[in-house]
Structure formats: structure tokens, C-alpha cells
Amino acid sequence: LTSEQYGVKRLPFSHVSDSDIAFFEHLIPGRVITDPDELRLFNVDWLQSVRGCSKMLLRPRTAAEISEILRYCNKRKLAVNPQGGNTGLVGGSVPVFDEIIISTALMNQVISFNSVSGILVCQAGCILENLNQYLEELDFIMPLDLGAKGSCHIGGNVATNAGGLRLLRYGSLRGTVLGLEVVLADGSILNCLASLRKDNTGYDLKQLFIGSEGTLGIITAVSILCPRKPKSVNLVFLGCQSFSQVLGTFTTCKGMLGEILSAYEFMDDKCMKLVENHLKLSNPVTGNPFYILIETSGSNTVHDEEKLNNFLEHVMASGLVTDGTVATEDKKIKMLWSLRERITEALTHDGCVYKYDLSLPVERLYDLVIDTRARLGKTAKNVVGYGHLDGNLHLNITAESYSHSLLDAIEPFVYEWTAQYNGSISAEHGLGFKKKHYIQYSKPQEAVLLMQQVKAMLDPKGILNPYKTLPASS
Ligand code: FAD
Ligand code: MLT
Ligand code: ZN
Incomplete structure (x- = not known):
């Protein structure tokens, strides 16, 4: 979608002129990009869901150069868009209109x-x-x-x-x-x-x-x-018959693995189908509605393995887990992690993706997926849930193509559902361009107002990443 399709109006910032380009060429020679072909990649986000039309990208190397750039832009009222790796998932990393992109790619020391x-x-x-x-x-x-x-x-x-x-x-x-x-x-x-x-x-x-x-x-x-590199790392991939078993396994492993537990991730069988079908990855533990990845990191291999084995025996015997596989060597660890880490990529091959990143009480985490699936019925291609058991659900809905009526069925339903449990409508991805109008589902009016005041104080002309994160102050 372009900004016009989102119904956003360009604010009265200056347009980049030839003398602006000359100023930046003088400041950072050879690091001013104005070639439309080269710019294309930086104008579109990772999901290819939002697109800007910036005419200039700057590649500073130092804070002093960024300081000169911003001093000039502020004086000239030129809007800017800071950009790192451009992997953000809420449309914050690309310009909405013609904001100057300031890339940190050369600041890599x-x-x-x-x-x-x-x-x-x-x-x-x-x-x-x-x-x-x-x-x-x-x-x-x-x-x-x-x-x-x-x-x-x-x-x-x-x-x-x-x-x-x-x-x-x-x-x-x-x-x-x-x-x-x-x-x-x-x-x-x-x-x-x-x-x-x-x-x-x-x-x-x-x-x-x-x-x-x-x-x-x-x-x-x-x-x-930064922490020390753990000497001993183990990863287990397990299958569960229900989400309450995913939760039961979590509380058990917190008790039994304690200080060596380093990650606990979950995904449903629909996620698994997506990575199998679109990325040709193979699932070592088939036939379960839910899968979990548990990583342990510690300093003593014998001690860690003994703990892990006790835990596995316990969850298998108690029926919390139906099946599983353990990895200790690097290659298998990487393979198992890719089943979880590459869900985001697999989703992009499934059609148009509607992405939600929610914090919820952990015992409610999967109920939203069930309710959304029931609500959307056949109008969605896939409704999937995965995430981090720190209370962060990634609810993703795919469809063959973008549909306004499907979006209307999803929003504000998902936000209202989240707000009723005092959850957050953005657990870890931020608000960016796509979610800024929904901040009130998770923050009171007084908090939003104070944020707007802080923004106005630090950036009175509003040149830094406009149209993002906060709704315009009234
Ligand atoms: P960008 O996408 O370039 O920018 C993101 C935002 O930060 C923009 O608003 C931009 O203006 C601003 N910004 C960038 N650099 C600066 C700077 N130097 N100063 C000021 N502002 C700046 N996120 C998670 O939280 N957890 C995950 O598990 C996770 N997994 C992901 C997996 C995949 C496959 C993908 C594609 C994304 C994932 N993300 C995840 C989202 C994303 O990777 C993160 O938000 C990441 O931190 C963005 O870093 P970036 O350098 O790509 O920033
Ligand atoms: C993840 O946990 O995989 C990331 O946050 C990306 C996503 O939500 O798709
Ligand atoms: Zn995540």
C-alpha cells in the first residue's frame, strides 16, 4: 500500500532541493544516494507492505556527521527517516512520503x-x-x-x-x-x-x-x-496435545530446569504446515496440535543433561508431552531453531499477511487464536499462533489477497479482545506507521498526551520519523 491508500496527508515539510543535495554531497562525499533504482530497496519494508518515495538516502559514518545532517534538516524543515537493517514489522523503518532516509549501515564499528x-x-x-x-x-x-x-x-x-x-x-x-x-x-x-x-x-x-x-x-x-557464552547448550523440540499442556510443561520446566532454562517458544500445527509447505523444512515430531522449543544454557554439560533428562522423563510420563527430539550438536540445534525462526518468512509465501503482536496473560495466550479463527471462518486462508511464553502471542492471518472487509473483521476485534485482558497491542514490534492509531487500547489518554509533549519538546518541528508511533496531537 502507498501512503495515499492509507489516507495520510503529507505534512508541510520542505522538499529536497538541488542545493540540499549539494550540501550533503559536500558533507559526506560519495555517500549521498539519489539514484531511483538504488533507492527502491530502502523505500519498501521487509514485509513489502508499505512503500515510501524518498529521493535521497544518506550514509553517515559518525555521530558528528549525523549531527551536521540533523542540524541542517531541522533548520530547513526537512523530514528524516532513520533506518537500520529495515527488518521492522510495523512500517516504521521506511518513509511514508519523501522523508530523507538516514541509514546507519556504515556505522558498523x-x-x-x-x-x-x-x-x-x-x-x-x-x-x-x-x-x-x-x-x-x-x-x-x-x-x-x-x-x-x-x-x-x-x-x-x-x-x-x-x-x-x-x-x-x-x-x-x-x-x-x-x-x-x-x-x-x-x-x-x-x-x-x-x-x-x-x-x-x-x-x-x-x-x-x-x-x-x-x-x-x-x-x-x-x-x-553481554553474558558469557554458555559452555553447554541443549535444545528440545516437543509435541503437545493442547495449549494447556504447553502451559503445564512451561511451569514444570521452570521448576525442574530453573537456572539453565534459556528459551521457551511455542507454535501451532498450522505454523508447522507453513514452514513445511513453503520452505520445505521437515518436522521431526509430527501429529501434534502444538510444538514447543526449550533451550537450556549452562556451564556444565553433565549437570545440564542430567537435569534435562529428568525433566523429559517427567513430562513424558505425566502425559504433558507426547513426543520429542533432543539436539546437542550445532547442526541439529540450528535446524530445530529454523522451524521456529522462519515462520515469519513462511507466512510471506502464504499470501497477504495481517500481523498482530500481543502481550496477554499467559493462560489466555492461545484463546485469541481460537476466537479469531471462529470469527473469520473461511474468509481467512490461515489463522496461526506462535510466540514467546513470556506472554507474547504472534497472531497472524493470511489471505490470498488484501481485503478491506477481512481487515474490518479483524480490527478492532483483536485490539478490543486484547484490551479486555489489559494486554498490549504491541508486545515487541512497536507501533510504527501501522499501529499508531491503536495506542489507546493499551495506554490511557494522559499517557499519550505526555508522550506527545515529550515529542514536541525534543523535536518541535516534528522532523524525526513523522507519521509514526504517536497519533497527531489535537
Ligand atoms: P529498522 O527496521 O531499520 O527500523 C525499525 C525502527 O527503528 C524504525 O522506526 C526506525 O526509524 C528506527 N531506527 C532504526 N535505527 C535507528 C537508530 N539508529 N536510531 C533511531 N531510530 C532507529 N522483533 C522482535 O522484537 N522480536 C523478534 O523475535 C523479531 N523477529 C523478527 C524476525 C524476522 C524474520 C523479522 C523480519 C523481523 C523480526 N523482528 C523481531 C522485528 C525487527 O527485526 C526488529 O524490530 C528489529 O529490532 C529492527 O531492527 P532494524 O535494524 O532492522 O531496524
Ligand atoms: C518472531 O517471534 O518470530 C518475531 O517477532 C517475528 C514475527 O512476529 O513474525
Ligand atoms: Zn517475536
Whole structure:
């Protein structure tokens, strides 16, 4: 869809002129892209669901360059769109109209790593998987992991407060990010790049930028606390007959695996069919309505395996789990993870995807999938549920093609359903362009108003990622 189809009007920002292009060419020679063919890829999101028409992409290398860029754009009232790996799922990472794209792709340097404290300081454009590989050689890992790791940037991860597969063990970025360097709309550089575990000097300003989706400032560097690389990793893939067994297995494994539990993911059989049919992956444990992936990470192989075996014996004997397979070697671990991580990709091969990312009380998590399926009947091709057992359901609906009446049947139903249980209409993907009008389902009016005031204070001309995250203030 284009912005016109969404019914959004362009705000009165300046248009990029020849003298603007000349200014940027002088500032960052050879790193100003205006070729329409080259720009195409950066104007469309990963899902290919929203498309902008930016005429210029800038590739700065330093915070000082971003500072000069924003100072100029703010003066000229030119709107900008910060972009990392462009893997965002809510249309926040691409321009809506002709906003200038500021890419962090060339800001990919590690600044420092302290192997005693485990604190990594790096530029915002480092790709998550590259950081993880860098750390693994030093016997550490990143505290977050997600299916988009090969493309997403750490700056984008922080800007979206990405959750992902390791949150259960290492917590959210709100805890592991220790400091940020951010360039504000007027070009000033805010250096909060502390590398301290404890720092109670005034307000914790970095939290404002974590999850702000490029609307309050451009993150240029990140300081993050990284755990040691676990010596022993095991992964089990199990089949369950009902969602209540998925929950029963979860509480059992929290009790029996305790400190070595590092991930607990679930998916329904319809997800499995999608990865089998569209990606030709094979399911090692067929014939179940639900599947779970449990990862353990610890420091002692013998101890971990003994614990895991006791747990498996228990859940099999008690009938919580019907069947399963265990992986200890790297190749099989990767293969099993891909069954879960590649659901997002498989869905894109199934037709038009309606994506929902909800936080709900864990015991209610799958009820929404059942109710949505019943409501939509044959008007949807597939209604699937998967997610993270930290209370995060990914409800996805596919259809052969886009249909307004199907959308009307889904929304606001899904949001109202979520709000009645005090859930969140965006657990980890953010609001971006697509969800900003639904914020009131999860936040009171006073909170939205305060957010708008913070935005107006930090970016009075509204040049940073306009049309995103917050509804326009009245
Ligand atoms: P982009 O997509 O480029 O940008 C996302 C938002 O952040 C935009 O609003 C953009 O303007 C802003 N932004 C980017 N960089 C900066 C910066 N330096 N400063 C300020 N603002 C910036 N998300 C999860 O939470 N958990 C998952 O498990 C997960 N799995 C995924 C799996 C797949 C296959 C895909 C395609 C996506 C997945 N996502 C997941 C969503 C997405 O990968 C994350 O939101 C990711 O953090 C985005 O990073 P990015 O660098 O691609 O950012
Ligand atoms: C996931 O958990 O797989 C991601 O958040 C992506 C998605 O929701 O599809
Ligand atoms: Zn997710």
C-alpha cells in the first residue's frame, strides 16, 4: 500500500532541493544516494507492505556527521527517516512520503569490549549477528537474539526495544542497555554512553530513546551488557496435545530446569504446515496440535543433561508431552531453531499477511487464536499462533489477497479482545506507521498526551520519523 491508500496527508515539510543535495554531497562525499533504482530497496519494508518515495538516502559514518545532517534538516524543515537493517514489522523503518532516509549501515564499528565486565560499546549500525560472532570468539554472546539477526542493526534493536528469543533468560534491552549516544533533532549530541551497572544520577534519559522508534533522536552508539557464552547448550523440540499442556510443561520446566532454562517458544500445527509447505523444512515430531522449543544454557554439560533428562522423563510420563527430539550438536540445534525462526518468512509465501503482536496473560495466550479463527471462518486462508511464553502471542492471518472487509473483521476485534485482558497491542514490534492509531487500547489518554509533549519538546518541528508511533496531537 502507498501512503495515499492509507489516507495520510503529507505534512508541510520542505522538499529536497538541488542545493540540499549539494550540501550533503559536500558533507559526506560519495555517500549521498539519489539514484531511483538504488533507492527502491530502502523505500519498501521487509514485509513489502508499505512503500515510501524518498529521493535521497544518506550514509553517515559518525555521530558528528549525523549531527551536521540533523542540524541542517531541522533548520530547513526537512523530514528524516532513520533506518537500520529495515527488518521492522510495523512500517516504521521506511518513509511514508519523501522523508530523507538516514541509514546507519556504515556505522558498523565496535568501539570497545571489556572482558571482565562483559560490556560492549559499539556503533549503532553493527549487525546483530556480526556482534554475536565477534563476542563468541571472546567467549561471550549478545543478550538478545532474533530471526532477523543477519540483517537488523543493534541501533534498530534498541530503537524498537526488540524482545526475541533470549528475553526469558537475559531480560529486555531496558535492563541490558547501559548507555546510549543519541543525536537529537536539532543536531546536539547527547552522550549518555555510560558503561556502569549502577548510576542513579538524575533521570535515566536513555530509557526515553529505547523503543522510541526513531521519533525522538537517532541512536548512534550503544553500550550493552553481554553474558558469557554458555559452555553447554541443549535444545528440545516437543509435541503437545493442547495449549494447556504447553502451559503445564512451561511451569514444570521452570521448576525442574530453573537456572539453565534459556528459551521457551511455542507454535501451532498450522505454523508447522507453513514452514513445511513453503520452505520445505521437515518436522521431526509430527501429529501434534502444538510444538514447543526449550533451550537450556549452562556451564556444565553433565549437570545440564542430567537435569534435562529428568525433566523429559517427567513430562513424558505425566502425559504433558507426547513426543520429542533432543539436539546437542550445532547442526541439529540450528535446524530445530529454523522451524521456529522462519515462520515469519513462511507466512510471506502464504499470501497477504495481517500481523498482530500481543502481550496477554499467559493462560489466555492461545484463546485469541481460537476466537479469531471462529470469527473469520473461511474468509481467512490461515489463522496461526506462535510466540514467546513470556506472554507474547504472534497472531497472524493470511489471505490470498488484501481485503478491506477481512481487515474490518479483524480490527478492532483483536485490539478490543486484547484490551479486555489489559494486554498490549504491541508486545515487541512497536507501533510504527501501522499501529499508531491503536495506542489507546493499551495506554490511557494522559499517557499519550505526555508522550506527545515529550515529542514536541525534543523535536518541535516534528522532523524525526513523522507519521509514526504517536497519533497527531489535537
Ligand atoms: P529498522 O527496521 O531499520 O527500523 C525499525 C525502527 O527503528 C524504525 O522506526 C526506525 O526509524 C528506527 N531506527 C532504526 N535505527 C535507528 C537508530 N539508529 N536510531 C533511531 N531510530 C532507529 N522483533 C522482535 O522484537 N522480536 C523478534 O523475535 C523479531 N523477529 C523478527 C524476525 C524476522 C524474520 C523479522 C523480519 C523481523 C523480526 N523482528 C523481531 C522485528 C525487527 O527485526 C526488529 O524490530 C528489529 O529490532 C529492527 O531492527 P532494524 O535494524 O532492522 O531496524
Ligand atoms: C518472531 O517471534 O518470530 C518475531 O517477532 C517475528 C514475527 O512476529 O513474525
Ligand atoms: Zn517475536
